[in-house]
Amino acid sequence: MKHILLAIALITTVSGAHAQGAAPVPAAALKAGEQVYKETCATCHATGLLKAPKLGDKKDWGSLIKEPQATLTADGWVGVRDMPAKGGKPDLALEEFARAVAFMARAAGANWKDPDAAMMKQIQAEEKKALDKKAKDAKAKK
Template sequence: MKERDVLLAAMLGLAIGGCSAPPQRAGQATPAPDVAAPAAGKAALNSGEQVYREVCMACHATGIAGAPKFGNRGDWEKLIAEGQAIVTAHGWVGVRAMPPRGGRPDLTQEEFARAVVWMARSAGADWQDPDAAMLHAIHEEAEDRREELEKKEHDDD
């Protein structure tokens, strides 16, 4: 990946994620639980489209740093074939230039998953918003992915 693309992705991550939360590397533990529910008094969960527009669009509308473009079947074809739980979990943990949770640590796993569904559907997937079973599968895959990344990090040392 070009150095310029990495720099742009980092700047976008800060812009959309805000500067209040400390940066996290892929594979690092996240401070909030994976299957977080909205806190008492907090508004209802955001839809996939809302999360896409507020968080994901900054990178996925243009394909910056290799992000699969919204609505581009070619960009999403292999990801869709991997399956909803895997793609969602890897994005949740952080993958390639994408920071964990798209740089928004306040997102719940369900909101994040809805955004992934929104983007995948735009490219032809028939995925549905996650139910409890899918959220569990995403959680389990995310844990496996974190362990894999930690092992790789230790092997690289």
């Protein structure tokens, strides 16, 4: 009788553990701006390759950080001249890109924060405008 009870107890714990294992896995945490910068942006932005504004260079960033955070982030995200869209990394999340921009802006003395939900909304609205403008410019060139 003791054995049967033990067996039942075991089965219940094992199935309980199984149910826990089936619980949804939390979405992978987004990377911090500095990490994104190091992995993706530093190639150009550390040295000024292709005339990219250099990290921490107040002259390079001076006029850029006068722009609204959402505008500059969206313009970089869709790409501008030799700045590749998404920093050249197609699987980068917009929010991760935005954090990297905020990180670089802070390095140049701006007090930009990592975007919250409200800022992400603004960036998405600006992204739409920037894409529309790009499409128009491309048409005008033809």
